[in-house]
Amino acid sequence: MEHRIIVAGIGPGNPAYMIPEARHAIDQARCLVGGRRALAQYARKDGASQRCCAITRDIEGVLTFIENSLADSDVVVMVSGDPGYYSLLDALRRRFSVSSLQVIPGISSFQLAFARLALPWHGASLLSFHGRVPDDQALTYGKGRLLGLLTDHVHTSQTIAADLLTRGWPPDTFFAICSRLSYDDESVRVLTLQEAVTCAPVSSCVIVVRG
Structure with a gap:
């Protein structure tokens, strides 16, 4: 089965405002991408069974990391608020097929x-x-x-x-x-x-x- 990119909206900041489906995807992620603050909050503390990549100004580098990681696992990409409003989703759609994307909405x-x-x-x-x-x-x-x-x-x-x-x-x-x-x-x-x-x-x- 082709691996997917799961774009999870993490809401306005407080974990209480994240929908359960997004939290489940993040908790199960073998490969996790997000802002530094989000990674500090949600990445596994031991790090042993999870690869992580911080979203920086080097968007091309982040996209390449995602592309390489898809070879052996799904990739969960955390974005603040809702993915549909000015998030990394635009760049992901330009680089990857829409069929490879699963979007979990968030509270904006x-x-x-x-x-x-x-x-x-x-x-x-x-x-x-x-x-x-x-x-x-x-x-x-x-x-x-x-x-x-x-x-x-x-x-x-x-x-x-x-x-x-x-x-x-x-x-x-x-x-x-x-x-x-x-x-x-x-x-x-x-x-x-x-x-x-x-x-x-x-x-x-x-x-x-x-x-």
Whole structure:
């Protein structure tokens, strides 16, 4: 039987938010790939019966490791949140056949942020500032528009709030900053857009904006 690549979404961070199927695949993995923090958390401590590879900027090297490992075992690839949103899944699809991929979904930080706010998200535009900037049209103001935004260390709650103000979003716009979701020090702050501009910046979080 041809070996598979099992792409497992590990959720927002806290193991309690990982679905059982993903946890089972990780626990049984003979070959495990993931970020350094995920490997530190989920790789077998003895390491004797498990090969591991950390996902770094050398994506080509990671893909080659996976390809070589498929010769004698399945490979479990851990990705944060859900594999369907800006994860290694895109690169895997370009390198390997879709038939060799099994994807186990995970709870995304977007899902958890909207849940914390008791806010339906079926009409939301989900955008990422992780090393990229959404186009102008995606950030255009519209009454009733709902945005979910991923931030990084450059594009923070403060810089994004200021940018939305310049784009015509009203100062009293609903602006929620959701950080460290699922962890003990989780924080969910609901502000106005104007208040967010004057507050200390928060990075690596989820922002929910409602026009």
